[in-house]
Amino acid sequence: MKIAENDPEFMEFLKEHDADLLDTQDMEEEEEVKEEEPMEQTSTIAGRKLRLRKDGDGRKIVDDDVVDFIEDGIKVDAETGQLKAQERVVHLAVKCFVACVARVGVKMDPPEFVVENQQVFERVVRMCFQQLTPVFYNLLGQVEKRTEEVREESDEDAEDEKIGDEDDEDDAEDSASEVASEQDYEKPVQAVDAVPTEIFKHWKKFSPLVKQFLQHLMMFLDEVRHDDVIFSTLKVIEQLAEIYIHYKVMRKRLVKSLIKIWSQKTERCRLMAFVALSKFCKLNDTIVPIVLKSCYVSYISNVRVVTPETLPLISLMQRTYAELAMIRPSITYPYMFVYIRQCSIHIRNAMIAKRKDMVRTVYNWQFVQSLYLWCEVIGKASKYHGREKNYQSIEELIFPLTQVVTATMKLFPSAKLLPLRLHCVRMFVQLQKSCDVFIPSLYHCAELLDNLIETTQKKPKTMNANFVGIRCILKASDTLLVDDAYRRAASEGLHELMLDSAYELATDSGFPDVVVPVDAKIRAFLKKSRSANDKTLFKDLLKVMREHAEHVNLVVLAKQVDLNDPASMESIHLALGMNSPLVKFYHTWKVQKEAQRKVLEDAQKSAEEEEKRMNKARKVEINGE
Structure with a gap:
């Protein structure tokens, strides 16, 4: 004892007056010795012995031996080539993964196992991601066709999950009955739960085990921040979608996490989240309304500010949303109808009131990007033309959408809003290309020449501030109006849109008639314009359009035109598309534009x-000091 060594006299006093105290101290010292001794436990799993160490709290430690034990227990079947493992080995693997989830910072009860080493953590996560998915499908067995009522029975465990009041409110919001309140249209068929589905053969036996892994996989996804880890987790979730789909509450919460990644993370993670969302929508129609509404809200929330860096991500969201909308067009149509109708209501209120606050509800990025989104969806639906009637119903929404875009363009025709009006014309050109319909986008471009003249009235100045680009602004400030870079970008942007619009009509026999009013507008612009660069751009364009109009007249006169004969009209289209002046000019301009873009990208990278x-050199200097 330490007291006997340090103070023998005091030790003698304790022996005479309080011997019980010495016994207590002896017991405490024995306990300290026991705590210092490493605790070990030997378990027999699947006929093999595994030695498990314990930490100070009595939790079992996951080390390399445990991981090796699990990996040895998961073997490849020689006949089927599938990964197989005994049930207890899979239970152990899931418990180790739960320990990894606790390690990343998830608020949860202390698990049975603990991971203390980063290398072991990475091994466990990698093993679970690579090997457990086929093992789960192997344990659950082959699927059997049953009705949705069986699936609802399998959801009993999921219904017991504790979710907050916020989730309950979301459940009410996500119900399709909200759209049913609109009486302005005949709603197509809605998603119904009572459809054939697939239930695994051994579902009741292994459902609790699989559910534990799926729940903690969701927690892991919400907590990790590194892009590579998020991507790998999303890949596993996509592979397990057929199992997730059987848990009603869990799948709904997972979809919300996927939508958050789809709208906020890097391009790689967004694409993987889109793949997972697409798979969930194809597996169960009831998820489609939730995905369409939540994705739209997330999209609108993340387009408040547009910069050259965010523009590609916004474009990615538009394209992927259009793909999701095409999965069940009968469900997409009513939501799309309501959202376009809301845009038209905002336009109507702004036109009637003419107040600044009303105008701001229209002239903002969220409204404009919403229109871009629906242009993308309608363009995607036109590619499925003829496959299904519901695709055609979406395509028919091009008329109200075009009216909304036209009203937006003409609401406040100021020179400062030239960038916004260019966006509107760009939507017209996009619809023309994707839907093969005639929209007077070329004439709308010609109308914007007046705004361009107003912009160039004052003498230009070279500004110190960096101009972000014509596609990333809606309204030009007084400072930008005299900025030479802005003026050049505005004129080049308008020239590009006019050339695109003319090119879309290049194979049309009515091209000479369409360009007559445009010809007059361009000639008037050339007389008033003070910019030599603008005069050069639009003079060349006018010359090419006139040459092409003459070429079209010659081709039409040389052929026998029969408006009722599709073959005759097709022959004219083919003749106009070969070696015509406008087509040659357009392709040459495209090559030059691409070369300029590449030079700018290389300069930016350098x-x-x-x-x-x-x-890096500054950091070295600072560290050296």
Whole structure:
């Protein structure tokens, strides 16, 4: 004892007056010795012995031996080539993964196992992601066709999950009955739960085990931040979608997490989240309304500000949303109808009131990007033309959408809003290309020449501020109006849209008639314009359009035109598309534009690399000091 060594006299006093105290101290010292001794436990799993160490709290430690034990227990079947493992080995693997989830910071009860080493953590996660998915499907067995009522029985465990009041409110919001309140249209068929589905053969036996892994996989996804880890987790979730779909509450919460990643993370993660969402929608129609509404809300929330960096991500969201909308067009149509109708209501209120606050509800990025989104969806539906009637119903919404875009363009025709009006014309060109319909986009471009003249009235100045680009602004400030870079971008943007619009009509026999009013507008612009660059751009365009109009007249006169004969009209289209002046000019311009873009990208990359090199040199100097 330490007291006997340090103070023998005090030890003698304790022996005479309080011997019980010495016994207590002896017991405490024995306990300290026991705590210092490493605790071990030997378990027999699947006929093999595994030695498990314990930490100070009595939790079992996951080390390399445990991971090796699990990997040895998961074997490839020689006949089927599938991964197989005994049930207890899979239970152990799931418990180890739960320990990894606790390690990343998830608020949860202390698990049975604990991971203390980062290398072991990475091994466990990698093993679970690569091997457990086929093992789960192997344990659950082959699928059997049953009715949706069986699936609802399998949801009993999921219904017992504790979810907050916020989730309950979302459940009410996500119900399809909200759209049913609109009486302005005849709603197509809605999603119904009572459809044939697939239930696994051994579902009741292994459902609790699989559910535990799926729940903690969701927690892991919500907690991790590194892009590579998020991508790998999403890939596993996509592979397990056929199992997730049987848990009603869990799948709904997972879909919300996927939508959050789809709208906020990097391009790679967004694409993987889209793949997972697409698979969920194809597996169960009841998920489609939730995905369409939640994705739209998330999209609108993340387009408040548009920059050159966010523009590609916004475009990605538009394209992927259009793909999701095409999965069940009968469900997409009523939601799309309501959202376009809401846009038209905003336009109507702004036109009637003419107040600044009303105008701001229209002239903002969320409204404009909403129109871009529906242009993308309608364009995607036109590619499925003839496959199903519901695709055609979506395509028919092009008329109200075009009216909304036209009203947006003409609501407040100011020179400062030239960028916004260019966006509207760009939507017209996009619809023309994708839907093969005639929209007077070329004439709308010609109308914007007046705004361009107003912009160039004052003498230009070279500004110090960096101009972000004509596609990333809606309204030009007084400072930008005199900025030479802005003026050049506005004129080049309008020239590009006019050329695109003319090219879309290049094979049309009515091209000479369409360009007559445009010809007059361009000639008037050339007389008033003070910019030599603008005069050069539009003079060349006018010359090519006139040459092409003459070429079209010659081709039409040389052929026998029969408006009732599709073959005759097709021959004219083919003749006009070969070696015509406008087509040649357009392709040459495209090549030059692409070369300029590549030069700018290379210069930007070089500047970024130089900046990184300079920053690295500064850090070295600071560390040296």
